Amino acid sequence: MSKRLRSSEVCADCSGPDPSWASVNRGILICDECCSVHRSLGRHISQVRHLKHTPWPPTLLQMVETLYNNGANSIWEHSLLDPASIMSGRRKANPQDKVHPNKAEFIRAKYQMLAFVHRLPCRDDDSVTAKDLSKQLHSSVRTGNLETCLRLLSLGAQANFFHPEKGNTPLHVAAKAGQILQAELLAVYGADPGTQDSSGKTPIDYARQGGHRELAERLVEVQYELTDRLAFYLCGRRPDHQNGQHFIIPQMADSSLDLSELAKAAKKKLQSLSNHLFEELAMDVYDEVDRRETDAVWLATQNHSTLVTETTAVPFLPVNPEYSSTRNQGRQKLARFNAHEFATLVIDILSDAKRRQQGNPSSGSKDNVELILKAVGSQPSVESQDNDQPDYDSVASDEDPDLETTASKASRQKSLGKDAH
Ligand SMILES: [Zn+2]
Structure with missing residues (x-):
């Protein structure tokens, strides 16, 4: 099935055997120990996923494998390959x-400082260089050469670069050419599948027009990645985008807590945020979901390891120096939310994301509920022991206090899952 399980695979950082994690944005495979360091640096440096215990979109995994097999690691270790560096005493880590x-x-030198990345000759104007690199990226994504594009991105090419003469972005080009792995790479670096080109068309439009169905569907998934991940975290399912369902809003069973004055006030506050601040908060919550899920995988896979947990734990989101200290503090506070409080926040964000995208949440809610129920019917829940109540997902509404909580179910499922590993 996968070409991955070959004995020749080694950790990109220490050359240790059998790497079981990937760093998606670096295009490399890493061992448990090195992964613990990657995690401590934060997602802005390295986005780690477990190769077996994290669900992967198939083409995203294929992108990482392709990069790894084609030697993407040499991008991050460029100057170490230079014989002169041996003189300087710099070397890779050993297992x-x-x-x-x-x-x-x-690892900090390699990814945080980019100490070994190939430096371009200095120019007076950095923006000119970035523009040149972005133009190169724009034309490179029509080919299958992923390493070239990762190299350009590592040097500062912008994934969302709008080419002034061509009137579109690299993702438009990749979508037109049906380059699904390039599209994955661009998306990891923040390319937006909903961006319009000069004629008002999005990369999704071009993928559909070109008959690249899988790519078009994947780009829709990428577009809803944030809210899909939040929904999946709570109820283990994603919306059925192909049938026009773009949001699942799980509901808490004990709505008494939802209806507390405090929760109402929090919800109001959320709704009053500008779109920009709401997006920031949603991204922070996404990062916290990722931290919690990766933590769970980490704990589940470290049972028989000699690693000392205290030195490898990531107790809260690492500081991202590009964010204000206020935002970093807010991000770290998310770790203090207990499972119920965090689920409530995630649900509020999902509801408000839907409201902001679709307008009045109650207007189309009935159709949406029906769609969700249909999806439930065709896809029996994995969990069987407490299915005495239907696994409803409903648009959050104060009039339905009796619905089963998918959130608490999900947290039970998670703790069950943890024991099972
Ligand atoms: Zn390693």
Whole structure:
């Protein structure tokens, strides 16, 4: 099935055997120990996923495998390959090295400082360089050469670059050419499938027009990645985009808590945020969902390891220096929310994301509920023991206090899942 399980695979950072994690934005595979360092640096440096225990969109995994097999790691270790660097005493980490400080220092230098990436000759105007690189990216994505594009992105090419003469973005080009792995890479680097070109068309439009059905469907998924991930976190399912269902809003069973004055006030506050601030909060919550899920996978896969958990835990979101200190503090506070509080926040964000996208949430809610129920009927829940109540997902509404909580179910499922590993 997968070409991945070959014994020759080694950790990109320490050359240790059998790497079981991937860094998606770096296009590499890494071992548990190095992964613990990657996690501590934050998603803005490295987006880690477990190769077996994290659900993968197939083409995203294919992108990482392709990059890894084609030597993407040399992008991050460019100057180490230069014989002159041997003179300087710089070297890769070894599998036998200690995580702290040896592996950690190497990994920080490699990805945080980009100490070994090939530097372009200095120019007076950085923006000119970035523009040139972005133009190169724009033309490279029509080919299948992923490493070239990752190299350009690593040097500062912009995934969302709008080409002034061509009137479109790299993702438009990749979509037109049916380059699904390039589209995955661009999306990891923040390309937006909903961007319009000079004639008002999106990359999704071009993928459909060109008959690239899988790519078109995948781009729709990418467009809803944030809210889909939040819904999946709570209820283990994603909306059925192909049938026009773009949001699942799980509902808490004990709505008494939902209806507390405090919760109402929080909801009001959320609704009053500008779109920009709401997007920031939603992204922060997404990062926290990722931290919690990756933590769960981490704990589940480390049972028999000698790693000391205290030194490898990521107790709250690492600081992203590009964010204000207020935002970083807010992000870290998300770790203090207990499962119920966090689920409530996630549901509020999902409801409000839907409201902001579709306008009045009650107007189309009935159709949406029906669609969700149809989806439930055709897709029996994995969990069987407490299915005495139907697994309703409903548009959050104060009039339905009796619905089963998918959120608490999901958290039960998670704790069950943890024990099972
Ligand atoms: Zn390693």
